[in-house]
Amino acid sequence: MVEEKKKKIITPALGLTLAAIFILPLYIILTNSFKTQKGIFMNVMGLPFGEFFTLENYPEAFEQLDFIRSFFNSLFITVGSTLVIIIFASMAAWMLVRTKTKVSAFLFFLFAVAMLIPFQAVMLPLVNLMGRIGFLNPLGLIFMYLGLGSSLSIILYHGFIKNIPVELEEAAIIDGCNTFQIFWYIIFPLLKPITVTVSILNVMWIWNDFLLPQLVINRPEWQTIPLKMFYFFGQYSKKWHLALAGLVISMVPIVIFYIFAQKHIIKGITDGSIK
Structure with missing residues (x-):
């Protein structure tokens, strides 16, 4: 009985402590x-009151970020990169x-090993070649x-595709489907759960x-x-008030994306466990 009471006290206390540690950076960003x-x-650490409170940080940061243009630049690069990664x-x-x-x-072994190579080891030769x-x-x-x-995306897809019965493709071949049709009409729709996972990982990274x-x-x-x-x-100077406001603005699109994709993440996990 004593041990059960300790567990009832320690577990919530530990959970609240961990939650506070994770929430603290967000609190600092928002308040400042x-x-x-x-x-x-x-x-x-204090709340913004009195003469220290201002609403001018957000419009000024929005203007200095040239947010509309930079947002669409980020959107074009992120969506374009994620789409080509998913397809290939x-x-x-x-x-x-x-x-x-x-x-x-x-x-497949090469793709797995490539994940171990740090980007810093190839960035200068890569940029030189692209230039x-x-x-x-x-x-x-x-x-x-x-x-x-x-590399990571192929490994994720590879593990998921191994659970798809090859008999589906054989039946499609009997019905007269070519390789292109088999992949796009049979295989790719079945990859939706792992495709959502791959999309989220790449979107947040890029x-x-x-x-x-x-x-x-x-x-x-x-x-x-x-x-x-x-x-x-x-x-010689750091505009922390504008930087933090700009950081909040830049977080909003990715947070909205994650909220809308959250149900698909849960569905992908459950579908994968059923398979």
């Missing part, structure tokens, strides 16, 4: 985004699963994201990525939201 620069330096990774994984040869096994062929632009950036994001766009994009009109955020931090 409504403070003046002086208010942040005076009391970081799903097709590659399907062929690797159905083609049971030493070559396909070796290629030589004129790919230092948004389309070139999408092409590079395809190469960098394919939307928040700073380093690769910083190396590739060299024109202001092409800059994404993370690149625009960098200009709040100068060599």
Whole structure:
């Protein structure tokens, strides 16, 4: 009885402590985004009251971020990259699963090993090569994201496709379907649960990525939201009040995306467990 009472006390207390640790950064961002620069330096943890409270941070950050243009730049790169990753990774994984040869096994091994290579080890040769062929632009950036994001996506698709009965494809062949029709009309619709997972992982990675766009994009009109955020931090001054407001603004689209995709994540997990 004593141990059960301890568990009833310790478990909720531990849960509340962990919740507070995770919520604390969000609290700091939100509260300080409504403070003046002086208010942040005076009391970081306090609520924005009195002379330290302001609503001007958000419109000023919105303007300095050139949010409409940078938002659509981020949207174009994120959606374009995610779509090409889904298309090519799903097709590659399907062929690797159905083609049971030493070559396909070796290629799958290469994709798995590629995940262990840090991006910093290849970024300079990659950017140098892309510069030589004129790919230092948004389309070139999408092409590079395809190469960098394919390994994990192929591995995820590979594990899911192995659970799809090959008899479905054999029945489609008997009905006269070609390879293209088998994949797009039979296999790809069955990949919806794992496709949602792959989409979420890549969207959140690409939307928040700073380093690769910083190396590739060299024109202001092409800059994404993370690149625009960098200009709040100068060599001699840091506009924390605007940076935090800009950070909240930049978080809103990805949070909305996650909320709408959440039910599909749960469905994907349950579907996968049933399989």
